[in-house]
Amino acid sequence: MAQSEFNRQLIEFLDASPTPWHAVVSLAERLSSAGFSELKESGEWTLEPGRGYFICRNGSSIIAWRQPMAADLAANGWRLIGAHTDSPCLRVKPQPELHRKGYFQLGIEVYGGALLNPWFDRDLSLAGRVSWRDEAGQLHNSLIDFERPVAIIPSLAIHLDREANSSRNINAQTYLPALIGQGKQKPDFRELLREHMLNTGTEGVARVLDYELCFYDTQGAAEIGLNREFIASARLDNLLSCFIGLKSLMDADAGPGQVLVCNDHEEVGSMSASGAQGPMLKQWLERIMPDVHARNRALANSMLISADNAHGVHPNFSEKHDDNHGPLLNAGPVIKINANQRYASNSETSALFRHLAEEQGVAVQSFVVRSDMACGSTIGPITAAELGVKTLDIGVPQFAMHSIRELAGSQDAESLYRVLVPFLELKEI
Structure with missing residues (x-):
């Protein structure tokens, strides 16, 4: 998909999603249009291999997936993309x-x-x-x-x-x-x-x-800059990642188990029935794979990419970054690393992402917080701890995180999408 069309759809999604509840409606409408069927957690499920499904909880969290062949699931595992629907x-x-x-x-x-x-x-x-x-x-x-x-x-x-x-x-x-x-x-x-x-x-x-x-x-999202280098909008953190994950899931060719999970309440700690520290993803997985041995085999062969925006190095405040780890807007997605596990990336998951990015001709950057500053976190470490799944923390660089109007590069969302699609299609991890 051309970058201009990708950004047009992104802006449309941002403007239609002023709250987590509206964001989930926007995600669900796009999934339904792509042939995914909504299931109710309170109902009985009959799942067909190759078909797409989604569930919602609290109206503000959503899990969407493409059902794999049961015989292949334990051996091949899941490819998961995680993001969050809420913003300060x-x-x-x-x-x-x-x-x-x-x-x-x-x-x-x-x-x-x-x-x-x-x-x-x-x-x-x-x-x-x-x-x-x-x-x-x-x-x-x-x-x-x-x-x-x-x-x-x-x-x-x-x-x-x-x-x-x-x-x-x-x-x-x-x-x-x-x-x-x-x-x-x-x-x-x-x-x-x-x-x-x-x-x-x-x-x-x-x-x-x-x-x-x-x-x-009420000011809508917009491409700005002399050459439309930037996207300005509310709620880029983290509806930007929700949209990238959505497009990646809808456009990926059917392969192993492919999942998008967008949780609410990340900005307030994720501890809720619909948050990443709650039971939603685990309960869904237990329902999909009730046999504990098969489920544990699948998780051992799975990987989660937690997509949540990264701090781009601000030209007016460059001293707030480590000199060697200042991501630039429009210079590619950012691997987020923290030795104290505020991010869940490790050398194994980072190397896989770098490999996929190189195959797509996408540049990759790294972010490590200054050693004299505290580090934020994401749903990555929380989900990794809940499921025991290999995890990478990745993000599009942005300015003004948690402002009423944030700024990202107009090239970076589509660049991350081009890496996440082949990730979802991977036969083996």
Whole structure:
């Protein structure tokens, strides 16, 4: 696929996925269009070799796979790609209503390790999942997206905060309530949600009982730069990897067991029913391969590539990188290495990736954090520990990780895709 078409589809996916729930819907729609069938975890499964399937949990995590021949599975194992659907953001509190000086605001809770300064003065909308009751007393869950700007977090003028550019600390409780209107009466936020749902085609909403809602920037993803060298968007960490994994799975020729797993809650530790430190992937695997001996043989012949973006060396802050390990945008995917196992890469899994990349003519970079700085982590070590599977941590280099608007190279996503497709097709590990 041409890089321009790949990036067009990527941008379309990013704009359609303002929350983890919307991201999973976007993934599921594309899988269904490619012939994959959705299965329910609560139902019976009848699996046919060669066909594609997917399951969702909590509406925010998804596992998609192409079913292999049973006789070959134990001997050949699985080729897994892992990513995560969540991104740092601001979420609406359960009782968010604030009415101060005639302004209507919503209280927020910071989700994950967000960069907070970029959230000021942005045109914000709201999206997420709403749980509601109809007139007959039945409970329902629906996704909503206001789409248009409905909120903003205004900055304080420099005249009233002379130290803003030198020593400003952001108090999330007092500085970040979002401004959404003006009036003499304090509205009921749940009633506002109910009215919005009725006005946008959700019928029968008698009462909104609860919600999980995220603010997001309404500015869409875009290719930028004099020669369109970059892609700017919210949620590149880590919807970029979700999309690359999706395209790789859909476009790979049938081979051994091929799996894409996109978990929620990575940004807050992964410990949940649908997170990488939860049981979802293990329970799926036990259901696919109930025989423990065959399952353990398959895992011994398997490999996971955990795809999560890497820190590109910033031209204004190059001292934050080890001099020999500063990945450049548009210079290829990055193998992420940490001696203390914050990343799960080892020489065996790294060598395999380098070999595949060389065969595709794709350059490869390495990232190691400075020895005097702490290192982040991914779902790689967590999944490796849960399953006992060989693992590589890889990522596309980016700037502004965890900002409301991040930046990646326009060449790198398609470059990683070109390596992941032959990885999924490998007969042996």
